[in-house]
Amino acid sequence: METSTPDTEAPNPASSNLPRNVRVLGVVSLVNDVASEMVFPLLPNFLLVFLGGNKIWLGLIEGLADTTGSLLKLVAGGWSDRAGKRKGFVLFGYSLAVFARPLIGILTAPWQLLLVRFSDRIGKGVRTAPRDALIADSVPAGQRGRAFGFHQAMDHLGAALGPLLAFAFLWAWPDSLRTLFLWTIVPGIIVLVLLLFGLREPPAKEPAKEPMQWTLKPFSRGFRWLLLSLVVFTLGNSSDAFLLIRAQELGVEIHWLPILWCVYHLAKSGGNWLLGRAVDRFGARRFILGGWFVYAGLYLAFGLATQAWHAWAFFLAYAIFYSLTEPAEKTLIASLAGKERKGLAFGWYNAAIGIAALPSSILFGTIYQQWGAFAAFAWGASLGLIAAAILACIPMHPPTD
Numbered sequence: 028m029e030t031s032t033p034d035t036e037a038p039n040p041a042s043s044n045l046p047r048n049v050r051v052l053g054v055v056s057l058v059n060d061v062a063s064e065m066v067f068p069l070l071p072n073f074l075l076v077f078l079g080g081n082k083i084w085l086g087l088i089e090g091l092a093d094t095t096g097s098l099l100k101l102v103a104g105g106w107s108d109r110a111g112k113r114k115g116f117v118l119f120g121y122s123l124a125v126f127a128r129p130l131i132g133i134l135t136a137p138w139q140l141l142l143v144r145f146s147d148r149i150g151k152g153v154r155t156a157p158r159d160a161l162i163a164d165s166v167p168a169g170q171r172g173r174a175f176g177f178h179q180a181m182d183h184l185g186a187a188l189g190p191l192l193a194f195a196f197l198w199a200w201p202d203s204l205r206t207l208f209l210w211t212i213v214p215g216i217i218v219l220v221l222l223l224f225g226l227r228e229p230p231a232k233e234p235a236k237e238p239m240q241w242t243l244k245p246f247s248r249g250f251r252w253l254l255l256s257l258v259v260f261t262l263g264n265s266s267d268a269f270l271l272i273r274a275q276e277l278g279v280e281i282h283w284l285p286i287l288w289c290v291y292h293l294a295k296s297g298g299n300w301l302l303g304r305a306v307d308r309f310g311a312r313r314f315i316l317g318g319w320f321v322y323a324g325l326y327l328a329f330g331l332a333t334q335a336w337h338a339w340a341f342f343l344a345y346a347i348f349y350s351l352t353e354p355a356e357k358t359l360i361a362s363l364a365g366k367e368r369k370g371l372a373f374g375w376y377n378a379a380i381g382i383a384a385l386p387s388s389i390l391f392g393t394i395y396q397q398w399g400a401f402a403a404f405a406w407g408a409s410l411g412l413i414a415a416a417i418l419a420c421i422p423m424h425p426p427t428d
Contacts, residue, residue, distance in 0.1 A: 048165040049174045051225040052117075052158060053181035055218055059121060060185030060292075062214040063147075065193040065207060066131060068288040070140075071268045072281050073131075073204065080137040082272065086392025088141045089266035092148040094385035096377075099152025104374025107157035113229075113370070117161065118222050120154025123147070125215030132208035152381075156373035163361040163369045164229045169307060171361050176303010176354040183296035183349075190285030190292070197282060243375065249422050250363040250372070254379040256417040257356075260319060261383035263326075263410025265391035265403075270329065270342065273400055278335035291342045298350025311359035316415050318351030323411040330404030 045053075074080040074088070103120070107113050127146040134140050159175075166174045196207050243251050271284060279287060306314055325345050332341060356376070364372030395403040 045170075045174060045177055046165045047225075048227060048229070049162055049177060051221060052162060053178050055121070055221050055226075056178060056182040057185035057188075058214045058221065059124070059218045060182050061189040061192065062128060062211040062218075063124070064186040064189030064288065064292065065196075065211055066128060066189075067268070068190055068271055068284045069193065069204065069207075069281075070131075071271050072275070072284070074137060074140060077204070078134065078137045078140060080140075082269075082392045082396045083389070084137045084392075085268055085272070086265070086388040086390075086395075088137070088144050089268055090385035090388030090392075091141065092144040093266070093388070094381045095145060096148030096150075096152035096155075096381065098378050098381045099149060100156040100377030100381070101371075101374035103153045104156030104160060104370035104372070104377070106370075107160060108370035113157040113161040113164075114222075114226050116157035117154045117226065118219070120150045120152070120158075121218050121222060123150030123153065125150075125212070125218060128215065129209045129212045132205040152377075156370055156377055159357060159361075159373045160370040161229065163357075163373075168362065172303050172306030172311070172354050172358045174303075175357040176299050176301075176306065179303070179349075179353045180296045180300035183292040183299060185292075187289045187292035187296060190287075190289040194282065194285040194289070197285075201282075246372065246375070247363060250360075250375075252417065252421040253359065253363065254375060256414045256421065257376070257379050258383045259410055259417060260414035261380045262387050262390075263407035263414075264322070265388045265407060269388075269391060269395065269403070270345070272395075273329055273332070273404075274335075274338040274342070276400065277332055277338045279338050287339060287342055290339070291346055294343050294346030295349045295353075298346055299353055302350050303354035306355045306358050311355040311362070312418065312421075314351045314355035315359065316418060318348045318355070319411050319415040319418070321351065322348040323408040323415075326404045326408040326411065330401035330408075 071085055074085055080088075103116050107116050124147045127143055127150065130143050131140065134143065162174050162178060163171055193207060196210075197204065200206065243254075271288070274284065274287060275281065302314065321344075325341055325348065328337070328341050328344075332338065357373075360372050360376045361369060391403050391407065394406055
């Protein structure tokens, strides 16, 4: 039986304000997601209509991009522990994405989109684990849920604003999709300015003293089983691009997809901010379990849906899954990691997800293409329930920071 705070240390009520680095990285994520989400909800249609691709191409592009990025998070996370510094990794990773993203506007073939998404995800791979470790380094252990909840809330707020800008742009210039992609360079430059002049290295951070190791030996049995449950879950959790394809199949017209994406991310933003605080109080694992059960139910619902309004309702409900799991997963990873191994721990967390992302999206895309929506979404729901069963049985023995 879990106590009220099994996975984190008690919150420190004396520290009510989030540190500068957490706030800066929150704003950076907001602005960066304005740029990326001006593009993402339109990419599936762009691939299928403008570049001549299909659902299998979509699965390959998203799976390969996500897997590459996630595996790089392991390298970058461990390397940042060894270096004792995080800012350089964060800056380089965002820079690569900033300059790769606008190139979508000049593409003419699916393989070119694969290369651009690949480059964008390399940037995400380099920056994510050091950034999450920097957030964990910047706050007391009892406030990590709140810090990660704030960060994810800002991330999703940006992901809501980006589609609104895309909708307004395409409403005014309906035949200028490629021009819209080129304009993403503007928020990208703002991101780099914020990082250069706003982000600071935590002064007390010391480099890891032991040689760099890419193994799970430094981590507890509970941490390893947590990674296994994440791998199983991710095998059934394909790219959200397939949800956009499903929305179109149900009758949501392309010019409404950015608004659907906006509403979805507004719900995720508010949910992350509210539930991030609750994670610190009630414990991370129960939130992850609840989120995975919600996910399984909603994937079945997407598979059985028949009307356009179903897509709107289920997208809004799907935000609950993310709100329950995103702050909780990162809080649990940080609480199970050693004091000087947070970068490596977040690297393994993202690598575990990345290992499963490529087969997940390819399998999902193939099942979807060959046997239809219900078969694909039922596959995802089944693995979500299996992962929840694994997680429920894991012993949790977090180290003391």
